[in-house]
Amino acid sequence: MFIEYTYLVPLIPMLCFLIIGLLGRKTPQKGGYIAIAGALISFIIAALISYEYLTGDTYPNAVTASIEWFSIGDWTMHLGYYVDGLTCMMMLFSSFISTLIFVYSIGYMGEEGPRRTRYYAEVSLFLTGMLGLIVSSNFLELFIFWEVMGLCSYLLIGFWSFRHNDGDAASANAASAAKKAFLVTRLGDVCLMAGLFILLGEFHSLDYTTLFDTANIAAADPDMLTLGMLLVFGGVIGKSAQFPLHDWLPDAMAGPTTVSSLIHAATMVKAGVYLVARGYPLFxxxxxxxxxxxxxxxxxxxxxxxxxxxxxxxxxxxxxxxxxxxxxxxxxxxxxxxxxxxxxxxxxxxxxxxxxxxxxxxxxxxxxxxxxxxxxxxxxxxxxxxxxxxxxxxxxxxxxxxxxxxxxxxxxxxxxxxxxxxxxxxxxxxxxxxxxxxxxxxxxxxxxxxxxxxxxxxxxxxxxxxxxxxxxxxxxxxxxxxxxxxxxxxxxxxxxxxxxxxxxxxxxxxxxxxxxxxxxxxxxxxxxxxxxxxxxxxxxxxxxxxxxxxxxxxxxxxxxxxxxxxxxxxxxxxxxxxxxxxxxxxxxxxxxxNRWYFPELYNQISWKIGYGVARGVNYVDRQVIDGTVNGLSGAVVGGGDAVSKMQTGHVQDYSSVVLIGVAVLSVVLIAITVILGGM
Amino acid sequence: MIPIEYFLILGAILFAIGAYGVVTKSNAIVVLMCIELMLNAANINFVAFGAFNGDVIGQAFVVMTISVAAAEVAVGIAILLNAYKLRKTNDLDDAELTSMRW
Structure with a gap:
């Protein structure tokens, strides 16, 4: 009865994001009440779903439904929801805590003026990311919401990057913290994506129902499965700030405290732990x-x-x-x-x-x-x-x-x-x-x-x-x-x-x-x-x-x-x-x-490797790619210049060339006719 | 009946005269007139072959050619006039005109 509407759980904060983003400026509290309402409705729906699921007949088997999204060859991707005990617990506490954080934001962000619209829109999208990740029915869908959260964390950690009450140094710090969070988690996300590709190759599907089937797991190559799950865990290391990719999380404190609260308690870092729990049958x-x-x-x-x-x-x-x-x-x-x-x-x-x-x-x-x-x-x-x-x-x-x-x-x-x-x-x-x-x-x-x-x-x-x-x-x-x-x-x-x-x-x-x-x-x-x-x-x-x-x-x-x-x-x-x-x-x-000199280590790595790679790419771009394009156009211009010297400006020279050409052609034609036709 | 060779020889002579004039003369007007000669040499050949084959296609083509030639001369003369206005010469070997190439 309610489970069919599970898709509403992430959809409502998404709608709030759109409403606040487009019209939030004109509403009281710059969209704060809309964000609270969205989170609260999501929580209520989540509570109804959880109640129905936990008291229903299908419990403890997961309830899942999906629509076909697209297919490439024999790989079909679905969009759908997947409700089980873990889903229920996660969506309940995520939406509940988010509701309270949003209420708290009304007071905490009260002096931020019109920029609150941006704040409330982004936190709503953040909540969409988390709830969507929780109810996803396959790893691709999960990955999309995973990235939505990555984006939102970047935007929110850098919320004060334009103007900080403590001055320019603080706002530069916010900008660099946001960048760090984005790039460090990105490193994990690349691993996660590689792991998902391996799983897709082994199972020809990313749906949980297919992946968590004992027969399918038995049919998969155990070595590839091990490699795939290690790569997936790489994503967890990035997102849940595990050693050695932990250093972005302390820097993420540059954002508003409510955002830290959201990232640390209800969303974001919990996604990594959730991924391990969700992928447990494979792990x-x-x-x-x-x-x-x-x-x-x-x-x-x-x-x-x-x-x-x-x-x-x-x-x-x-x-x-x-x-x-x-x-x-x-x-x-x-x-x-x-x-x-x-x-x-x-x-x-x-x-x-x-x-x-x-x-x-x-x-x-x-x-x-x-x-x-x-x-x-x-x-x-x-x-x-x-x-x-x-x-x-x-x-x-x-x-x-x-x-x-x-x-x-x-x-x-x-x-x-x-x-x-x-x-x-x-x-x-x-x-x-x-x-x-x-x-x-x-x-x-x-x-x-x-x-x-x-x-x-x-x-x-x-x-x-x-x-x-x-x-x-x-x-x-x-x-x-x-x-x-x-x-x-x-x-x-x-x-x-x-x-x-x-x-x-x-x-x-x-x-x-x-x-x-x-x-x-x-x-x-x-x-x-x-x-x-x-x-x-x-x-x-x-x-x-x-x-x-x-x-x-x-x-x-x-x-x-x-x-x-x-x-x-x-x-x-x-x-x-x-x-x-x-x-x-x-x-x-x-x-x-000095945080075990990890920030220095990151800097060294990004300077040595990142800068080295950047220089290499720069070289290829300027010398090879630009060189090819410029060389080609230079050759055409130079060739045209050289050939244009043949233009003497004397009309008679041109007409002579035409006449001689026609004469030669005629002679050749006649010769060919004579030889072939035997005239 | 005049044999067709006579007409062809006349056309060839006219064409040769026209071609010679186009290549050698330096006066632009003369060059244009020589081009007309070459066109008319071709017209004579059309008419001659038309009469020889007993159909009117040759004559029809000549009417087309004459009209196109008239248009071409009009354009040619207009270009020459403007070139003359700008460069004060109609001598094709003059540097004033050869420098218009680029």
Whole structure:
């Protein structure tokens, strides 16, 4: 009844984009209300679809329908929708969080004047990209929306590239950040496209229904499949800012905070994780691919966390924490997939046990993605509220803001507790589930995952430390330079979304006790692969395990320790942080502050390779292509000049040539006639 | 009946005279007149062959040729007049006229 209208979910924000783009200037709030309405309607439709799907008869099999788009030879491309448990969860939280972000934008972007039209049009298109990607029924459609998001992120990160309130340097910075985001993710997108070509070559189709069919997978060449999925994962590395293509995400903070919130929580970086989850049936065909996925995730998690430890910019700390949390999600998917892959190779009862364990990894990754969406949206919006009030992003100039802005302070505290994994907050459930799966994969699979588990636990400690370092530096301690000029609490349009989100940030973890794990589980059956449909509480025994397992208490203790150290350093001041880093002079401090020299590395690579290639292309263009064209025209002009010397200007010379020519022709003709005709 | 060869010989002589004049004379008017001679040599051949074959196509062609020749002379004279107005000469070997080539 509602599922047939799934196409409306991305279509409505698309219409909003057109309406705002064309007529937004004349509407109140420059199109803001239209954007909110669009996101809200999408959310309502998504909720109706999810309700109908989850209570319907076809559940847990995916509901899909498509129309033929075009065909090349025997390859037919379709346009359609594909609804299953994962789709439902993703479209619900994307559209819900986007709605709140748009409401918040009314307050946050209120002083931007007529340029808000552009902002609201672009965020609507951004939402179209994400929702379209989620409901796509094949990889080509997914790729198109994937690119729509790439474009929108470029436009929105560079929103202040024309004029920035902080001056020209800031606007140049916004422009270069936008360019960086675009180019770095483009590198991943090229890999993704190459991977899709390989899949198309193997399966002659990109439809999920064809790709996720066990018979078709068995018929495909396993080596090509491995290569294809590694390339697809390259796209994920770019989009979800995984090591080594992570460096665009911190720079993307140059955009408005609402855009950061949108990119980090509801859209964009979640698309990469979604792609891994969506392509899971193909990813799990080879354990090595999943091991690679897991290693990338685990390394990213700790790597990004180190850079957040000493950053002074409130938004950049959050950006690094996003990269780190995305690493957790990828780690969970990798570890779970590794176990599933092992289990499918092994077969039998032992294999089934491994698959069951691995499926929990899929659930953990998706679950952490949803929880992260809630608390990261909350944290970004809180930081936006702070920036709005004090006018700076530097935490050294803040401090003591708690008494000025109580709502922001408390909601941000809730978000920080959640991301730090404080017991019973949402981040706690999913993060410990992720670590549990990594442990399991290390136990039943390879020792690599045990190493990754150790990295994950260290990351959990660092997360707690840097989040509370940020919170204490901002809201506690004595008032900084900027805090004294604080405007006070932000307007209602900003604080109400914060309060709503904080409820979810605290409580969304409990959803797993009410059957969410069944909906976003992953089943391997003889007929194929199905998302959802597991018995609710399918990962239940992991939760029992969670409270009997000493390692869980280890992470809790480490998280509390992190919070405690942050308290002692930044509130009590009884530990001087300068003692550890020789007042910012130690090599490790500089290493983190310079982001492990990755920006320099990028620059070197782009200068050496990019500039080299550009020079080569320039040479070919100027010398070979232009040379050919110019040479050809030069030859014609020169030849014409030379031949024109034959024109003497004497009419008689010309007529003589004509006469002699006619005479010669006549003689030849007569001779030919005589010889042939024998006259 | 005059044999057809006589007519052909007359045409050939006229054509040769015209061709000689076109190639050698430097006065543009004379050159134009010589061109007329060549055209009329061809006309004589048309008429002669027409009479020899006993049909009127040759004569019809001559009427066409005469009218085209009249038009051509008109154009030729107009060009010469303008060239004369500009360069004050009708001598084809004069540098004033040969320099009009490009």
């Amino acid at each position: 799990v065909q080879n354990p090595e691919v999943m091991l690679f996925v897991g290693i990338i995730g685990g390394v990213t998690a700790i790597f990004a966390a180190t850079m957040a430890l000493n950053n002074m910019n409130i938004k950049k700390v959050l950006a690094f924490s996003t990269v780190s949390q995305l690493g957790y999600m990828i780690l969970a998917l990798g570890a779970g997939g590794y176990l599933v892959a092992l289990g499918m190779d092994m077969g039998g009862a032992e294999g089934t046990a491994l698959i069951t364990a691995g499926v929990a990894g899929f659930t953990a990754g998706c679950f952490h993605m949803m929880n992260h969406a809630f608390f990261k949206a909350l944290l970004f919006m809180c930081s936006g509220s702070v920036i709005h009030a004090v006018g700076t992003e530097d935490m050294r100039e803040m401090g003591g803001l708690h008494k000025h802005m109580k709502i922001t302070s408390i909601t941000m505290l809730l978000g920080s507790l959640s991301i730090a994994g404080f017991p019973f907050f949402s981040g706690f459930w999913s993060k410990d589930l992720v670590l549990e799966i990594a442990m399991e994969a290390g136990h039943d699979g390879t020792v690599w995952f045990t190493v990754l588990w150790v990295l994950g636990v260290i990351t959990a400690f660092m997360t707690a430390f840097y989040m509370f370092r940020m919170w204490f530096m901002t809201f506690m301690g004595e008032e900084g330079h900027a805090s004294q000029h604080c405007h006070g609490e932000s307007p209602k349009t900003m604080t109400v979304p914060l309060m709503i989100l904080s409820v979810f940030a605290v409580a969304s973890g409990f959803l797993i006790l009410f059957g969410l794990d069944g909906v976003v589980s992953f089943n391997v059956t003889d007929a194929g692969f199905v998302v959802g449909g597991a018995e609710a509480g399918g990962v239940g025994h992991y939760f029992e395990h969670l409270f009997t397992n000493p390692y869980t208490y280890l992470t809790i203790v480490l998280a509390l320790l992190g919070i405690g150290i942050a308290y002692l350093m930044y509130v009590k001041k009884s530990i001087n942080p300068g003692k550890f880093n020789k007042d910012g002079q130690s090599w490790i401090y500089r290493l983190f502050a």
